[in-house]
Amino acid sequence: MTTTTQLNPFACGWFQVDYSDQLRRGEVRPFQAFDREFVLWRDEDGNPHLMDAFCRHLGTHLGYGGRVQGNRIQCPFHGWCFDGSGACAEIPYSPEARLENRGLGTLPLVERNGLLFAWWHPHGKAPDYALPVIDECQDSQWSRYYRHAWTVPTVWYEIQENIVDSTHFHYLHGVNSLAEVKRCDGDGPILDVDIHHQFKTPDGVCPGFIQTTLYGPYFALVRFRIGDLAEILFIDGITVRGERELELNFSLMARLSGVQSPDMSLELVNEAIRQVSEDVPIWRHKARWERPSLAAGDGPIMKFRRWAAQFTPIAGKTTANPLELIHV
Ligand code: FES
Ligand SMILES: [Fe+2]
Structure with missing residues (x-):
């Protein structure tokens, strides 16, 4: 029998509160x-x-x-x-x-990179990792933040699983080639994911690189580069409101010098927003299979879920695998 599974939608971690x-x-x-x-x-x-x-x-x-x-x-x-x-x-x-x-x-609250982030742990455990300082926020080669937010009736792990779901970039977002996951390495609360694509540009097909570092469940720092042409970086910051309601906040910066096409950097900002707007109806309506029927070529979905499970405190401690413990 197929069932749906929920990791804890109220996982512990640093979460976005607001802009400073x-x-x-x-x-x-x-x-x-x-x-x-x-x-x-x-x-x-x-x-x-x-x-x-x-x-x-x-x-x-x-x-x-x-x-x-x-x-x-x-x-x-x-x-x-x-x-x-x-x-x-x-x-x-x-x-x-x-x-x-x-x-x-x-x-606990930190004010960093022009943002306010607070630490959530239902049993009051102190923070056990830090959020990074983003040097580009002080670098005149980079734009200020473009801000975009979506309210979505879903859970945090649906949003972040998108990062490793390499095949959807082609089928849902229309990226030219199938993406290759070059790296997906967890180290405690940190997860590094590198994905390579081929992008169609006016100069022909160019290699594209998306490097994402997740710092816990609610903060991802994403760098998106197309060859030497263009580059953006953005913070994906989640605010969980209720069991099935959250805000996804993107704070995007475009590299305006040091690349060949600053205009393309600005286009990439819009492209990132466009892609998430395509994900939203999927997140809104999808089921979540505990044992999805995966195929060769899928991204490291289960690896992501094992990493995500560490943020679910049960009975005062972090559980190894709540996928087995929490059923709906
Ligand atoms: S002072 Fe706050 S309720 Fe009375
Ligand atoms: Fe997506």
């Missing part, structure tokens, strides 16, 4: 991820924070009407104040009250 320039000093905003409510805010020193939304007093959602006061956030209902560590810092009408055990949970 979308959160001003003093701003407070509700934020949803992993079927939970959070409050996202930036203090007046410029430090961003993501913490549990509901005030420990009577449960007000701090994302609606919470106010930044210096480096604290103040609840609108009765004025309790919390600092960036989540600790209750003041109950203004009750100066003698003990403040311990009145705080809120916070998620």
